[in-house]
Amino acid sequence: MDSKTKLIIKVNKLLIDKFGIPPRNKSLPDPVDMLIATILSQNTNDNNSYKAFKNLKEKYPTWEEAAKANREEIEHSIKVAGLGKQKSAAIKNFLTDIQKKQKTITLNYLKKLDENSAIEELINYNGVGVKTASCVLLFSMNRNICPVDTHVHRTVNRIGIVSGKTPDKTFMLINKNFPPKIAHSFHTNLIRLGREICKPKNPSCGICPLNKICIYEEKDLQIKKMHKKNDFMLLDNIETKYSEK
Ligand code: SF4
Structure with a gap:
């Protein structure tokens, strides 16, 4: 197993320890x-x-x-x-x-x-x-693919998992030999990390579960508050939430 794959597994575990396993709908959306x-x-x-x-x-x-x-x-x-x-x-x-x-x-x-x-x-x-x-x-x-949006792009590059200049380049690098079965939790928890802790400006590194392994040069370990919690992830809930109305 290469070092990038091992790091993805480690990051996934630390994120699950912090945020839990993200829930999924039983029926997949169209x-x-x-x-x-x-x-x-x-x-x-x-x-x-x-x-x-x-x-x-x-x-x-x-x-x-x-x-x-x-x-x-x-x-x-x-x-x-x-x-x-x-x-x-x-x-x-x-x-x-x-x-x-x-x-x-x-x-x-x-x-x-x-x-x-x-x-x-x-x-x-x-x-x-x-x-x-x-x-x-x-x-x-339900394929084991990790989409790369702005949060995933920013966080995986700061942590040092890959070095990709654009989201599409990061997507290519991160999905090469991606470890089995963890793409959904890894992707979803990274978005949560990016929204609540690893913000584009002034990331709250002091409360980040990854601060011991992250190589971001501008890491700021002062304790800061977590940003507003947002449990609702649209793409996991599109069908369920729509049918509830
Ligand atoms: S330690 Fe800081 S820069 Fe690194 S992932 Fe956590 S919040 Fe982001």
Whole structure:
């Protein structure tokens, strides 16, 4: 086992000691729902992206109906999530493209593919990037893939697990020989670490469970308060929370 893989296992254990094993829904969300929810989640909080997802599902009960809408109509439904023009274009482009290529709007055929082939297939659709594709694999297909968002990118580079200049480079480095079965807890707890302790500015290293192994040069070990706890993780709850309403 290489040193990076050993470090991931160690970090995962320390994060579980601090935050516990993140809960998962028994039934996995539909991959197309997950893909759209991930697009909506960019640069906003979970509550606003959830509201946008709910608005979209209420206005267009099927993705085929949403595909017929023009971009501006989609933008109107999702404006609460911000970046409406960009996100509505990504959604419209994806729905149009998948309908053209598959004749129907489903991603269930990806379940037969291995991880690399499924990611390649997904990023070939207009409007879909590596982060969105990897979220679909982790959250909807239960694959052992660690998506890299801004929190995961920042924390794994500070800790010294990898050295990647961009989230896509970090994704490639971290997922090479990723240890089995721990991607969901590792990814989810790192997001929590990034939101509550390892903030972009002034990380609270004094209360961080990783402060003995982290190599971040600007580590500040003064004791500071933890930031607001946020247990709700949109991408793990998209279907459940929506159906509760
Ligand atoms: S020790 Fe500090 S920089 Fe390192 S992971 Fe923890 S909060 Fe982030």
